Amino acid sequence: MTRVLQHNYGNPSSHLHSFGRDASDLxxxxxxxxxxxxxASATEIIFTSGATESCNxxxxxxxxxxxxxxxxxxxxxxxxEAVLEPCCLLESRGFDVTWLxxxxxxxxxxxxxxxxxxxxxxxxxxxxxxxxVGTINPIGEIGRIAKRRGVLFHCDATxxxxxxxxxxxxxxxxxxxLSAHKFHGxxxxxxxxxxxxxPKVRLSAQIDGGGQEHGLRSGTLNVPGIVGMGLACxxxxxxxxxxxxxxTPLRDRFLETLSKKLPRITLNGHPQERLPNTLxxxxxxxxxxxxxxxxxxxxxxxxxACTSGTDYPHYVLRAMxxxxxxxxxxxxxxxxxxxxxEEIDYCIERIVDAVKAxxxxxxxxxxxxxxxxxxxxxxxxxxxxxxxxxADQNGxxxxxxxxxxxxx
Numbered sequence: 001m002t003r004v005l006q007h008n009y010g011n012p013s014s015h016l017h018s019f020g021r022d023a024s025d026l027x028x029x030x031x032x033x034x035x036x037x038x039x040a041s042a043t044e045i046i047f048t049s050g051a052t053e054s055c056n057x058x059x060x061x062x063x064x065x066x067x068x069x070x071x072x073x074x075x076x077x078x079x080x081e082a083v084l085e086p087c088c089l090l091e092s093r094g095f096d097v098t099w100l101x102x103x104x105x106x107x108x109x110x111x112x113x114x115x116x117x118x119x120x121x122x123x124x125x126x127x128x129x130x131x132x133v134g135t136i137n138p139i140g141e142i143g144r145i146a147k148r149r150g151v152l153f154h155c156d157a158t159x160x161x162x163x164x165x166x167x168x169x170x171x172x173x174x175x176x177x178l179s180a181h182k183f184h185g186x187x188x189x190x191x192x193x194x195x196x197x198x199p200k201v202r203l204s205a206q207i208d209g210g211g212q213e214h215g216l217r218s219g220t221l222n223v224p225g226i227v228g229m230g231l232a233c234x235x236x237x238x239x240x241x242x243x244x245x246x247x248t249p250l251r252d253r254f255l256e257t258l259s260k261k262l263p264r265i266t267l268n269g270h271p272q273e274r275l276p277n278t279l280x281x282x283x284x285x286x287x288x289x290x291x292x293x294x295x296x297x298x299x300x301x302x303x304x305a306c307t308s309g310t311d312y313p314h315y316v317l318r319a320m321x322x323x324x325x326x327x328x329x330x331x332x333x334x335x336x337x338x339x340x341x342e343e344i345d346y347c348i349e350r351i352v353d354a355v356k357a358x359x360x361x362x363x364x365x366x367x368x369x370x371x372x373x374x375x376x377x378x379x380x381x382x383x384x385x386x387x388x389x390x391a392d393q394n395g396x397x398x399x400x401x402x403x404x405x406x407x408x
Contacts, residue, residue, distance in 0.1 A: 001186065001224045001225070001227055001228040004026060004223055004224045004227050005224050008022055008023050008026060008223065009023075010022055010023040011023060011220060012024040012026070012027045012221050012223060013210065013212060013220065013221070023223050026223060026226075026227050027047075027221055027223060027226050027227075028042065029227075029230060030226045030227050030229060030230025030231075030233075031045045031047070031226075031230070032230075033230035033231070033233045033234045033237075034178075034191050034229065034230060034233045035193075036233070036234075036237060037161065037162070037166075037233040037234075037236060037237045038157075038161060038166050038167065038168050038176060038178070038193060039166070039167035039168050039169050039170065040168050040169075040176075040193050041196060043196055044193055044194055044195060044196045045191050045192075045193060046191060046192050046193075046194055046213045046214065046216050046217055047189065047190075047191050047213060047217065047221060047222070047226055047229075048189075048190045048191060048192055048217055049188055049189065049190065049222075050179045050180075050181075050187075050188060050189065050190035051080075051082060051156065051158040051177045051178055051179040051182075051190045052082040053190065053192075053206075053217075054177035054178065054179075054190050054191060054192035055080070055082040055083050055086065055125075055154075055156055055177045055192075056082065056086050056206055057192055057203060057205075057206050057216065057217065058125075058154045058175040058177060058192055058194075058203070059073070059083065059086040059087060059090070059123065059125060059154060060086055060089075060090065060204070060206055061203030061204045061205070061206060061216070062122060062123045062152055062154070062175070062201075062203060063090050063095060063122070063123070064203075064204035065202050065203055065204045066122045066123070066152070066202075067095075067122070069122055070118075070119070070120035070121060070122045071094065071095045071096055071120055071122070072095070072096045072097075072098070072118055072120040072121040072122065073087055073090065073095055073096070073097045073098070073121070073122065073123045073124075073125065074097075074098045074100065074113060074116045074117065074121060074123070074124045074125070074126075075087050075097065075098070075099065075100065075124070075125040075126065076099070076100040076101075076102055076108045076126055076127070077099050077100065077101055077102065077315070077316075077319040078102040078106050078108070078127075078130055078132075078315075078316045078319050078320070079125065079126075079127055079156065080127065080131050080156060080158070082156065082158075082177075083125050083127070083156050087125070096120070098116045100112050100113070100116060100126075101319060102135075102316075102319055102320055103320070104320055104321050104322075105133075105135050105269055105270035105271075105273075105320065106130045106132070106133045106135040106268075106269055106270070106316060106319075106320050107135050107136075107137055107138075107270060107273070108126055108137050108138075108142075109138065110138050110141035110142045110144075110145050113126065113142050113145055113146070114145045114149070117145075117146075117149045117151055121149070121151050122151065122152060123151065123152050123153075123154060124142065124146050124151055124152070124153050124154070125153075125154040125155070125156065126139070126142055126153075126155060126156075127155065127156040127157070127158075127159070127160075128155050128156070128157040128159065128160035128161075128164075128166060129157075129159040129160040129163075129164070129274075129275050129278075130159065130269070130316065131158065131159045132268075132269075132280060132316040132317065132332060133268045133269030133270075133274070133278070133280040133316065133317075133320075133332075134159070134269050134270075134274040134275040134277075134278025134279070134280065135269045135270040135273060135274050136160070136164065136270070136273045136274055136275065139155055139171045139173070140170065140171045140172065142172075143155075143171045143172025143173055144172050146172060146174075147172045152174045152175065152199075152201060153172060153173055153174045153175070154173075154174065154175040154176070154177070155171070155173045155175070155176050155177070156176075156177045157173075157176050157177065157178055158177060158178055158179050158182055158190075159182060159275060159278070160275070161176075161178045161182065161183060161236075162182060162183025162184075162232070162233070162236035162240070163182075163183065163236075163240075163243070163244070163275050163276060163277055164240075164244070164275065164276070165240065168193055168195070173193070173195075174194075174195040174199070174201050175192060175193060175194055175195065175201060176192065176193040177190070177191075177192050177193075178190055178191055178192075178193075180225070180228065180229035180232055180233075183232055183233070183236045184232050184235070184236070184336070184337060185228050185229040185231075185232030185233070186224075186225045186228040186229065186232075188222065188225055189222050189225035189226055189228070189229050190229075191229070194216070203216055205217065205218065207219060239337070243276075243337050244276040246337075247276045247277050247335050247336070247337070247339065248276040250335055250339055250341065250344050251276060251277065251278075251279055251335055253344060254279065254333065254335075254344050254347065254348060255267060255279055255281070257348050258281065258348060258351065258352070261348070261352045262283070262352060262355050262356075263284070264283070264284030264285070265281055265282065265283055265284060266281065266282040266284075266326075267279070267280070267281060268280040268281065268282055268317060268320070268322065268330055276335075277334055277335040277336060278332065278333070278334055278335075279332070279333045279334075279335075280317075280330055280331070280332045280333075281330065281331055281333065282322075282326050282327075282329045282330040282331075283329050283330075283331065283355060284329060284359075285325075285329065285359075286329055286355060286358055286359060287328060287329065288302040288328060288329050288330055288331045289302050290358060291331065291351070291354055291355060291358060292331065294354040294357070294358060295350045295351060295354050297350070298347055298350060298351070300331050300332060300333050300334075301331070301332040301334070302330075302331055302332075314327045314328070317330060333347075
């Protein structure tokens with residue numbers, strides 16, 4: 001990326017001079033690398049700013065292009081907001097959205113999808129792996145059902161690509177979203193796979209302008225970011241099995257050791273069908289935010305119900321049937337290709353000491369039943385989060401019973 005920033009500043013859309021042609025060659029090489037990672041053709045890869053944009057293009061693009069065929073979309077309540085919010089917006093505009101409820105592990109079954117499809121269904125959107133608990137969905141089965149029923153299938157594979165095998169042909173995926181930074185690439189760049197044949201998927205562009213990326217994503221391409229993404233894809237493809245074989249034992253040792261040293265901790269998510277790098281753990285009666293404030297040198301995620309720019313795991317854990325207290329006590333840990341045994345040992349020691357100290361002295365922060373401790377002004381200023389959600393007139397996710405908008 002540094003070399004591109006210093007020496008390849010041409011616009012890849014400018015083919016009349018060598019600088020532009022050189023930049024275009026770099027983009028196409030990266031496009032091929034992305035395609036190889038997911039079993040696609042290079043012509044089926046559209047570069048975006050990340051998976052959020054990719055999901056919006058896929059979902060809204062299908063809704064606008066195929067709306068004359070039907071107005072029914074199927075998705076799951078455990079999806080990322082990048083899927084939930086576009087579906088809510090479409091629902092507010094007259095589309096019928098079926099919100100599938102995941103099981104206690106955060107998983108959606110192919111049978112649920114099959115039973116939800118109607119003659120008006122134009123799109124199914126189910127994630128490959130959950131971003132909060134790491135549970136893997138039966139994407140291949142869902143893809144086969146969608147194909148048999150003649151419905152397009154979008155998969156938000158942001159958490160899965162680069163960590164487990166993903167093959168759009170074998171899994172019957174028609175549209176797939178991914179972000180480079182989830183497999184050690186740069187932030188601010190991603191892609192959407194759009195099937196080019198059997199069937200050829202057509203989308204309505206969501207950004208209008210110069211017509212780059214086959215007219216689906218106008219705007220000057222981020223050449224350094226795209227090059228970085230391409231290289232990250234190649235490295236991930238070359239080391240996919242090796243990384244999983246090394247990370248999985250670290251993940252399991254982390255959980256097993258914490259379980260032996262600390263009573264009342266629980267694994268959230270599927271015990272076997274989960275990503276090699278992700279753990280979501282509930283720490284009994286201990287507020288997760290308070291725990292993480294005690295170990296600021298450990299980069300873990302608790303999420304917040306009402307803080308902009310943070311993860312929001314509560315609705316996923318609640319959709320899985322877990323209580324609000326259980327969700328508030330839960331922390332997500334993510335390992336990587338670069339995580340070491342020494343770092344695992346350090347995290348275990350620091351977390352065990354922090355949990356014992358906090359349990360011994362009791363909570364020092366005010367408790368809010370709706371969101372993690374100290375993330376807002378207290379219970380009076382918090383909304384409620386329930387499993388049953390609907391879109392308000394502005395397309396924001398709402399609690400159907402209480403009528404309060406989910407704030408981010």
